[in-house]
Amino acid sequence: MTMSGSELIADLQARGLIAQMTGDGELEEHLSSGCRTLYCGFDPTADSLHIGSLVPLLALRRFQQAGHKPVALVGGATGLIGDPSFKAQERKLNAAEVVTSWVERIKAQVSQFIDFKTGENSAEVVNNLDWIAKIDLLTFLRDVGKHFSVNNMINKESVKQRLDREGAGISYTEFTYMLLQSYDFAELNRLHGCTLQIGGSDQWGNITGGVDLTRRLNGNKVFGMTLPLVIKxxxxxxxxxxxxxIWLDPAKTSPxxxxxxxxxxxxADVYKFLRYFTFLPMAEIxxxxxxxxxxxxxKSAQDILAREVTELVHGAEGLDAAERITExxxxxxxxxLTEDDLEQLKQDGMPASNLDKAGLGGQMLTGLFADCGLVKAGRxxxxxxxxxxxxxxxxxxxxxxxxxVAECFSPAQALxxxxxxxxxxxxxxxxxxxx
RNA sequence: GCAGGGGUUCCCGAGUGGCCAAAGGGAUCAGACUGUAACUCUGACGCGAAAGCUUCGGUGGUUCGAAUCCACCCCCCUGCACCA
Structure with a gap:
């Protein structure tokens, strides 16, 4: 399924997936004239991505289906710093070894969504720690930092509330984040010929920073595009x-x-979500x-949405399990349900716990249900x-x-x-x- | 550093010696309605089946009795000063 640049852009536009673009329409032409390499970054801020990352993740796939080469960047370096964009408060730093372990998990997760065996436009996964760890401070300040105007940076909307708000503030560390991400783009452009960066619309400032830096450092014209943040x-x-x-990791959120x-x-949201989160053609939606x-x-839309997205993320088996439990x-x-079915439900992520036959006497239902997490409190x-x-x-x-309790859960009543x-x-x- | 204002239950926010587990709103959970919805209505909403127990930044104190008064401490905000 290869489509032209303008077809791709038109489809994304029809789906409401384009928030902002650089380049005054030149991007369409750029995408039409060959296989282009694009990237999107994912910072390891937890041991799994959540569904908020799904829109850009699926966007990489959309580009790949249109014949372009997606690069998923896992922010082993940027994850150590913390992105200040639109954050109300300074983030606390995660330990380096923790971030390292998260990088591996995110890499694997990201890899499910893009294809590594399509020849020319096979996907790649990279870690920005690989180049950022190598650069020394003085080189960075002279070659990268010199291109950034603090005057411009403090006018960015993404850091406004941190600068305006009394008592919030922003550390030098987080302020540098934008430079690192910009440098990523320049490096990917240099190493992989990457010419497009996509990301959530909160990344606009960081992306345009990279576009500018790539031009200054490499003399190359590159593009940026942002996807809308999902609003309910x-x-x-x-x-x-x-x-x-809602995590993508089945161990954290069951299928x-x-x-x-x-x-x-x-x-009110379901048709929009079908556009955002599925690959169903627009006509079908x-x-x-x-x-x-x-x-x-x-309505039928929720069923279709749930089926499509669950299969995308958890595969046919995950979908099957989810539908079986739901049914x-x-x-x-x-x-x-057969005995095997019940066994399977436990495997499939049905909340379950064991009951000790002998210990039921002194218990109460309220306590039992609170203990197993079915309710928050006995009340x-x-x-x-x-x-x-x-x-x-x-x-x-x-x-x-x-x-x-013993009567309610007597073996005679049990399935x-x-x-x-x-x-x-x-x-x-x-x-x-x-x- | 000085001066002034403030820290209340998940969140916002009343409460200024007993009638306070603490108004009101939001969120959440449950019931009716329904489409495993939305809207609306009802109930619950610190913990506990209950008796009762533990809360109002922290620690001590005054009082028969404190979220409410006093002392000290911690944190936040607003001016001013300092850094310049």
């Missing part, structure tokens, strides 16, 4: 739930939880939107019991059952003699296994 219609932060961040996250997308308009009940839990027919469980919102293997439980599926409210599930 209700104004709340995208990618966070009550339970926490089931990941799938559920997308499934719960608001109607528009058709879905049109079809959903006349649907009275549940089991929300069909209301848990007794139809929530009590509230749910009071409203008959708790089901153990489909049987309703009330406050009067609170002290009767296959050992499993209990507890449902609290409409959406919270937990699997218990007697041991």
């Amino acid at each position: 219609s209700d104004g709340t932060k995208f990618g966070k739930t009550e339970t926490g961040t 089931y939880a990941f799938y559920q996250f997308w499934l719960n997308t608001a109607d 528009e058709a879905i939107e049109e079809a959903d308009e006349v649907v009275q009940g549940r 089991a839990l929300f069909s209301g027919e848990i007794e139809q 929530e469980a009590k509230d749910a019991l009071g409203r008959n919102a708790v089901f153990v293997n489909g049987l309703s439980k009330g406050v009067e059952d609170n002290m009767k 296959y003699g050992r499993f209990f599926m507890v449902k609290l409210g409409k959406k919270k599930h937990h699997l218990f296994e007697l041991t």
Whole structure:
């Protein structure tokens, strides 16, 4: 699937994926006239990326599908410094060895999204520590620093709130971040012929810095493009739930939880997200939107979105697991699950814990549910019991059952003699296994 | 450094000796409605099944009794001074 530069840009534009571009439209021509190398940076600020990084990550893939060569840069060096862009406060530095371990994880994660075996435009993963660690201070100050005007830098919107706000401030270290990222672009241009950098729109200042520096250092014209930050219609932060961040690492956010996250997308956002997060052609997305308009009940878009993104991130197996769990839990027919199914649910990321048969006597349901993390405090469980919102293997439980843990979880009631599926409210599930 | 203002439960923010586990709003959880939605309504919302226990920057003190008064300490903000 190769498309021309203008087709690619048009598709990105139709999807709402272009926030800003440098070069007054010259970029289209640049992309049309051959296979170009582009890069996007990902700083190791945690042991996994979260879904906020998905838009640029998928953008790299979109470019590759259009015949260009993507380079994923993992910021082993910049991750040691901390990007001040639009951050309200100075960040605390992570230990070097921690960052190093994160770099490896992020490298692997990033690699799932781009193809390393496509010949001419095969992807690459690089680490900016490889060149930044080598440069010495004086060389850096003379060759790189000299090209940056502090006057310009302090006028950047991205550091404004740090400079304006009393008591916030910005350290010299973080202030240097922009120079490092700019130097990355110049180096990638020199070493790999990279001519385009993409990133979130909060990176605009850093990207244009790199464009300028590359021209000054290498005498080459290069381009920058930013992607929109994902904004939810209700104004709340995208990618966070009550339970926490949605990570790409299946060990941190199970494919089931990941799938559920997308499934719960608001109607007001779902078509936008289909454009942002899937590779479905625009025509198809528009058709879905049109079809959903006349649907009275549940829209189809959330299902499609959840399926597409889960498969992209967790593969066919992850999607399969997520759908299997979803089907089991929300069909209301848990007794139809086989023993193997229940075993599998545990493997698939279903929240689960063991119950010691002998120790059930003195316990209470409220304490049990709080301990396993099903609720934050016993009071929530009590509230749910009071409203008959708790089901153990489909049987309703009330406050009067609170002290009767042993009865509620008696082997006679268990599925296959050992499993209990507890449902609290409409959406919270937990699997218990007697041991 | 000097002068003034402030630190309250997840967040914002009332409270200025007992009626305070602490108004109000937001967030969150649950119920009804529904589409595992949105909107709306209801309830919960420090911990505890309860009795009760622990909170209002920290430490001591005054009082029968303190988030509220006093002392010292820590942190933040606003002016001024210093660095220039």
